[in-house]
Amino acid sequence: MSTEKNHIVPYRTYFFVLAGLLVLTFLSIALTSIDLGGLAVTGALTFAVIKSFLVMTWFMHLKYDKLYIILWVVFVFAVIIVTIVVTFLDYIYR
Amino acid sequence: MSSSGIQHEASYLEYKGKYTGLLGWIFSTDHKRIGLLYLYSMTVMFLVGVVLGLMMRFELLAPGKTVMDAQAYNATFTVHGVIMIFMVVIPGLPAVFGNFFLPLMIGARDVAFPRLNLLSWWFYVAGVMLVLSALLFGPGTPDTGWTFYAPYSFRTGTNLLPAIFGAFVLGFSSILTGLNFLVTIHRLRCPGMKWTKLPLFVWTLYGTAWIQLLATPVVGITLVLIALERLFAVGIFDPALGGDPILYQHLFWIYSHPAVYVMILPALGVISEIIPTFSQKHIFGYKAIIASTMAIAFVGYLVWGHHMFTAGMSGTAQYYFSLLTFLVAVPSAIKVFNWISTMYKGSINVQTPFLWAVSFIFVFMIGGLSGLVLGALAANIYVHDTAFVVAHFHYIVFGGTGFAFFGAIHYWYPKIFGRMYDKSWANIGWVVFFIGFLTLYTPMFYLGLMGMPRRYYDYLSEFHGGNILATVGSWLLATGLIIIIANLIRSARKGEIVERNPWNSKTLEWVVPSPPPVENFDEIPVLGEQDGPYNY
Amino acid sequence: MEQVKQIVHEHYDPEASKIGMWLFIFTELLLFGILFVIYSVYRYMNHDAFHLAAEELDTYVGAVNTVILLISSMTIAMSTTSLQKKKTKETLILCGVTLVLGIVFLVNKYVEWGGKFDHGIFPGSEYLVANFSQGEILFFGLYFIMTGLHALHIIIGLILIVTVMWRVYAGKVHAGRPVLLENSGLYWHLVDIIWIFLFPLFYLII
Numbered sequence: 001m002s003t004e005k006n007h008i009v010p011y012r013t014y015f016f017v018l019a020g021l022l023v024l025t026f027l028s029i030a031l032t033s034i035d036l037g038g039l040a041v042t043g044a045l046t047f048a049v050i051k052s053f054l055v056m057t058w059f060m061h062l063k064y065d066k067l068y069i070i071l072w073v074v075f076v077f078a079v080i081i082v083t084i085v086v087t088f089l090d091y092i093y094r
Numbered sequence: 095m096s097s098s099g100i101q102h103e104a105s106y107l108e109y110k111g112k113y114t115g116l117l118g119w120i121f122s123t124d125h126k127r128i129g130l131l132y133l134y135s136m137t138v139m140f141l142v143g144v145v146l147g148l149m150m151r152f153e154l155l156a157p158g159k160t161v162m163d164a165q166a167y168n169a170t171f172t173v174h175g176v177i178m179i180f181m182v183v184i185p186g187l188p189a190v191f192g193n194f195f196l197p198l199m200i201g202a203r204d205v206a207f208p209r210l211n212l213l214s215w216w217f218y219v220a221g222v223m224l225v226l227s228a229l230l231f232g233p234g235t236p237d238t239g240w241t242f243y244a245p246y247s248f249r250t251g252t253n254l255l256p257a258i259f260g261a262f263v264l265g266f267s268s269i270l271t272g273l274n275f276l277v278t279i280h281r282l283r284c285p286g287m288k289w290t291k292l293p294l295f296v297w298t299l300y301g302t303a304w305i306q307l308l309a310t311p312v313v314g315i316t317l318v319l320i321a322l323e324r325l326f327a328v329g330i331f332d333p334a335l336g337g338d339p340i341l342y343q344h345l346f347w348i349y350s351h352p353a354v355y356v357m358i359l360p361a362l363g364v365i366s367e368i369i370p371t372f373s374q375k376h377i378f379g380y381k382a383i384i385a386s387t388m389a390i391a392f393v394g395y396l397v398w399g400h401h402m403f404t405a406g407m408s409g410t411a412q413y414y415f416s417l418l419t420f421l422v423a424v425p426s427a428i429k430v431f432n433w434i435s436t437m438y439k440g441s442i443n444v445q446t447p448f449l450w451a452v453s454f455i456f457v458f459m460i461g462g463l464s465g466l467v468l469g470a471l472a473a474n475i476y477v478h479d480t481a482f483v484v485a486h487f488h489y490i491v492f493g494g495t496g497f498a499f500f501g502a503i504h505y506w507y508p509k510i511f512g513r514m515y516d517k518s519w520a521n522i523g524w525v526v527f528f529i530g531f532l533t534l535y536t537p538m539f540y541l542g543l544m545g546m547p548r549r550y551y552d553y554l555s556e557f558h559g560g561n562i563l564a565t566v567g568s569w570l571l572a573t574g575l576i577i578i579i580a581n582l583i584r585s586a587r588k589g590e591i592v593e594r595n596p597w598n599s600k601t602l603e604w605v606v607p608s609p610p611p612v613e614n615f616d617e618i619p620v621l622g623e624q625d626g627p628y629n630y
Numbered sequence: 631m632e633q634v635k636q637i638v639h640e641h642y643d644p645e646a647s648k649i650g651m652w653l654f655i656f657t658e659l660l661l662f663g664i665l666f667v668i669y670s671v672y673r674y675m676n677h678d679a680f681h682l683a684a685e686e687l688d689t690y691v692g693a694v695n696t697v698i699l700l701i702s703s704m705t706i707a708m709s710t711t712s713l714q715k716k717k718t719k720e721t722l723i724l725c726g727v728t729l730v731l732g733i734v735f736l737v738n739k740y741v742e743w744g745g746k747f748d749h750g751i752f753p754g755s756e757y758l759v760a761n762f763s764q765g766e767i768l769f770f771g772l773y774f775i776m777t778g779l780h781a782l783h784i785i786i787g788l789i790l791i792v793t794v795m796w797r798v799y800a801g802k803v804h805a806g807r808p809v810l811l812e813n814s815g816l817y818w819h820l821v822d823i824i825w826i827f828l829f830p831l832f833y834l835i836i
């Protein structure tokens with residue numbers, strides 16, 4: 001008995017996602033030629049986050065999944081980010 | 095609800111499937127047999143840990159060397175900690191009672207992934223063997239303490255790699271159990287079993303499972319890094335190569351603090367089952383207890399630095415961690431208030447499980463309050479790494495998880511074995527154990543405040559009296575343990591046969607025959623609007 | 631009288647399997663997440679050394695590997711579509727392409743590491759300790775650990791894909807029972823996401 005979505009994702013969607021991913025990759029490389037100083041990390045991570053969002057939403061089918069799974073994913077990333085932030089409370093203020 | 099009184103189906107104890115005898119157990123995917131496998135293996139490891147503890151207490155009977163030198167003492171407290179933490183209290187309640195009762199309590203036939211469940215137990219056994227091999231073979235028993243702090247953990251010449259690898263494998267067992275329980279609770283609740291009708295023990299298993307899932311990988315990778323440090327001198331935590339040992343402590347405690355909530359949350363859940371049953375009254379503040387459970391699980395992630403106040407963190411970090419530590423005490427206090435309110439005007443049935451539950455509340459409160467002393471920055475400087483800390487965590491973990499475990503095994507004993515334990519001996523065991531427990535650990539609070547360090551095999555003569563008292567307490571406690579365990583073992587064969595619900599509890603596991611049949615329910619129960627786990 | 635029968639009858643619950651896989655993915659995210667914590671801390675403390683050390687890495691090779699993994703993610707995602715459309719051969723081809731791309735990634739990594747080893751740059755190397763600053767030593771330590779662990783996960787992913795291909799071929803994984811392929815896909819995407827973060831943090835520090 002299937003509680004699954006029976007929605008079949010067309011190949012075309014996946015091609016578009018890949019195109020987006022490749023564009024973002026090349027943009028992130030191009031960005032390194034500009035000196036952004038402290039913002040360089042932010043820029044690189046921003047691209048990584050957007051790319052991950054694309055992979056998770058379409059390749060990993062989150063767009064077609066039930067809400068609770070999406071909430072879980074957000075929660076887990078939040079846990080990792082909070083861990084980094086709290087750890088930095090030590091290192092930044094030493 | 096289904097399940098007639100006629101035992102037309104073999105119980106899970108008698109069932110003979112593809113394998114028989116011992117193989118029928120160690121290859122069984124029945125959650126009830128797996129729960130018992132954990133119970134037996136864990137009891138063995140617990141007793142080993144107790145013996146190590148007794149040896150430590152014997153060494154501390156007098157200042158100076160009594161029966162072992164410093165190196166041996168360091169190895170003893172290391173192995174005592176590794177066994178008790180990773181093999182007893184962390185798997186503890188979820189692996190034994192979660193496995194046995196989670197499916198029954200939600201009206202399911204088994205967990206979501208029965209074969210993965212068996213694999214979890216196999217990983218447990220493998221992890222135990224690996225750790226034990228560190229003791230028996232190689233250049234010496236690990237002597238770093240169960241905390242494996244850098245840089246000593248990669249400089250010590252003792253046999254650390256098998257112990258680390260064993261802890262890693264044990265972690266895997268924990269993760270897979272957590273994963274299994276999460277999917278089980280999400281997908282296998284019987285019709286009508288809404289989230290707001292779940293027994294509180296199930297809720298605590300749910301919160302615990304999330305912690306097991308998200309925190310254990312942290313210690314996994316941290317231990318791998320120590321192993322890599324020992325093998326390849328990578329430099330991640332080595333100050334000589336630019337590494338920061340305090341970072342190791344951060345990573346270690348990012349797991350190990352949530353781990354203590356893995357230990358205590360199911361214990362709190364057990365108390366939340368015992369108190370209503372033996373008060374024959376609806377639990378006070380069911381939703382508040384759920385909220386507290388999830389709050390403890392969540393806030394527990396944010397307090398790890400309170401193990402590191404003297405390590406060298408920034409002042410900001412110290413303030414932050416101290417504040418959060420005080421906050422996390424609040425939900426636990428809410429639970430205690432709700433238990434006591436449940437008992438108020440209830441019809442109290444003073445049985446062994448109830449005695450364990452009430453004494454739990456007593457020792458857990460003391461342990462918890464001592465945690466506030468430790469959480470206060472100024473006080474922490476004086477008591478960190480003293481016997482005060484040892485008293486605190488034994489009160490909380492042994493007094494908490496341990497007492498809840500004894501409460502649980504007596505509470506659910508008739509369901510598991512279809513027989514009743516001898517009540518007189520059980521209560522005598524409780525009395526002796528409880529007195530022994532208090533005698534053993536209370537002096538340590540004073541010793542710590544007076545300045546006696548922990549993890550030392552020697553001490554100043556002014557600490558002698560307190561140590562004598564504690565050691566005598568350990569003998570009393572051991573005597574109590576022997577009585578309790580002997581009674582439980584004997585009663586499994588010779589105990590009086592009981593009817594299926596001797597305590598008149600309202601949760602689903604009491605509906606099935608004792609001991610339960612293999613598939614738990616003849617027909618999956620369907621809960622109506624008026625049904626509920628505490629509708630007395 | 632009911633005779634004792636074999637194990638409990640199994641329900642096919644694909645959603646249970648899927649969320650089981652997601653939960654496992656969360657453990658992997660935490661595992662690598664902690665390595666990112668370590669990386670963040672040491673980069674913060676050794677800003678210039680990290681920049682210096684990163685110049686030893688070839689951005690071009692890193693970019694090629696990124697593109698390879700992104701394409702392989704697409705192909706395995708497409709294979710779930712072809713499976714649902716009951717096109718077994720197409721499914722096998724798409725999985726096969728994913729497999730090949732994964733192997734190419736590993737070969738690149740092997741060559742890359744080999745180059746480092748030839749230059750005396752490897753964990754515990756005396757040359758490293760003698761000639762590089764502490765920050766740089768940390769950078770390389772993290773580089774080898776994180777890309778090494780990632781490569782291990784690629785290998786696991788490849789084993790999964792081979793297993794799935796076999797079961798698709800044998801008819802055990804099909805449109806009515808796609809869960810193994812979908813879950814293997816999820817795992818592969820996870821491996822891709824980890825690399826999506828590794829790439830800028832090691833190869834794009836200029």
